[in-house]
Amino acid sequence: MIYDFAPMEGITNYAYREAHRECFPGIDRYYSPFIAANQTYSMKTREKEDTAPEHNSGVVLVPQILTNNADVFLWSLRQMSQRGWTTVNLNLGCPSATVFTHGKGAGFLADPSRLDAFFEQVFEGLAAWPNSDTENPVIPPAVTVKTRIGIEDASEAPALLAVFNRYPIAELIVHPRLRKDFYKGEPDFDTYQLFYEEYRGPLTYNGDICSPADLRSILARFPDTARVMIGRGLITNPALVRILQGGPALTAEELMHFHDEVYTRQKAAMGSFQNTVGKMKELWYYMGSLFPSPDSARLLKAVKKARTETAYLEAARELCKQI
Ligand SMILES: Cc1cc2nc3c(=O)[nH]c(=O)nc-3n(C[C@H](O)[C@H](O)[C@H](O)COP(=O)(O)O)c2cc1C
Structure with a gap:
């Protein structure tokens, strides 16, 4: 295939x-x-x-x-x-x-x-x-x-x-x-x-x-x-x-590493934190459904509302751990 x-x-x-x-x-x-x-x-x-x-x-x-x-x-x-x-x-x-x-x-x-x-x-x-x-x-x-x-x-x-x-x-x-x-x-x-x-x-x-x-x-x-x-x-x-293809499920470590790779590359491409986080939020619109629990919903909200890079990265990494 x-x-x-x-x-x-x-x-x-x-x-x-x-x-x-x-x-x-x-x-x-x-x-x-x-x-x-x-x-x-x-x-x-x-x-x-x-x-x-x-x-x-x-x-x-x-x-x-x-x-x-x-x-x-x-x-x-x-x-x-x-x-x-x-x-x-x-x-x-x-x-x-x-x-x-x-x-x-x-x-x-x-x-x-x-x-x-x-x-x-x-x-x-x-x-x-x-x-x-x-x-x-x-x-x-x-x-x-x-x-x-x-x-x-x-x-x-x-x-x-x-x-x-x-x-x-x-x-x-x-x-x-x-x-x-x-x-x-x-x-x-x-x-x-x-x-x-x-x-x-x-x-x-x-x-x-x-x-x-x-x-x-x-x-x-x-x-x-x-x-x-x-x-x-x-x-x-x-x-x-x-x-x-029959391989293993996504792990929290993998998702965190992938998230950070996307974030770093988007930031290099987009320049500002504002533009970068805008792109990341579009991605979270889809990735968010990996986390159906109420606890994750709270963290996802924090990701979407983050106004600073530190707040965003902390919330995103915390969320990745919930998988
Ligand atoms: C946000 C979004 C952006 C898309 N952008 C394009 C695009 O640039 N070119 C294109 O041919 N299809 C585009 N599509 C359609 C997808 O490539 C795909 O055909 C569609 O989502 C159905 O496949 P899926 O169910 O696997 O997502 C877009 C779809 C979405 C939801």
């Missing part, structure tokens, strides 16, 4: 990814949160830093691009291949209103014929990949796609699947929810079945894997599953992949 760490905007930046790789080896590929490539053919400093090879040592990174413009996507592929990344992912899943109303992310799924024209231009562009330096040619990256199954209704899925089946997409990652579901409700396994049976290329399952039982039930229904992508389950329990 290949285990991929899902992109999580606001959480899985390079500081988090490097700390995770060091503390919990076993992830095959880490995806960057989406890079909102736009018509100005430029990237934000944060996006450049996040995908810089020197910030991703030892990490197999798949940068993710959010766009509905084929020229911009082709430009992004070149940027990423110059950084040495061999696979680039297209985001067709982001449900947020600002992204959606611009026809990007899940918004791009509204118009399968436009999506078809986009892929046609992208794969034509890749076939004619410009290589001015013949001595050191830049190899075009493989293009993968991460998608939802539609916007309002699962009946949209077959037309989308038909588009994906027409192009040499290196891997299709399906999160079987509609845009209108955001991250709520149950994944739609009946519609996923359609992709499982009829998608012609490599397929990856993504959604709601938080325990060995969750993975077992996916494998019971879809036994040929060879790749899974995990987001919230891994953010909540950073040892989840080891546990899925």
Whole structure:
């Protein structure tokens, strides 16, 4: 089984990814949160830093691009291949209103014929990949796609699947929810079945894997599953992949060490305590559910309310011990 760490905007930046790789080896590929490539053919400093090879040592990174413009996507592929990344992912899943109303992310799924024209231009562009330096040619990256199954209704899925089946997409990652579901409700396994049976290329399952039982039930229904992508389950329990592979549970010492690694790296990346603690609190929103006892709830509150670095670190370390 290949285990991929899902992109999580606001959480899985390079500081988090490097700390995770060091503390919990076993992830095959880490995806960057989406890079909102736009018509100005430029990237934000944060996006450049996040995908810089020197910030991703030892990490197999798949940068993710959010766009509905084929020229911009082709430009992004070149940027990423110059950084040495061999696979680039297209985001067709982001449900947020600002992204959606611009026809990007899940918004791009509204118009399968436009999506078809986009892929046609992208794969034509890749076939004619410009290589001015013949001595050191830049190899075009493989293009993968991460998608939802539609916007309002699962009946949209077959037309989308038909588009994906027409192009040499290196891997299709399906999160079987509609845009209108955001991250709520149950994944739609009946519609996923359609992709499982009829998608012609490599397929990856993504959604709601938080325990060995969750993975077992996916494998019971879809036994040929060879790749899974995990987001919230891994953010909540950073040892989840080891546990899925039959390894031991997360210990307090490991969690404390991981927390401190993430904190130190985030602080180096973010500068101020305020920005760092803001990032850490987003992480605690998920990791908090590792601690269901009332005593832990009190400590979690202290973590979230901490106003100084000392208070924050004391509360966070005390909380880690409760696992
Ligand atoms: C806070 C948050 C940020 C996310 N950011 C991204 C993103 O940048 N790109 C993307 O493709 N998906 C993003 N996702 C979706 C996840 O990658 C994943 O598809 C989703 O959470 C379902 O998988 P899971 O149940 O394993 O978490 C985000 C989800 C959450 C909750």
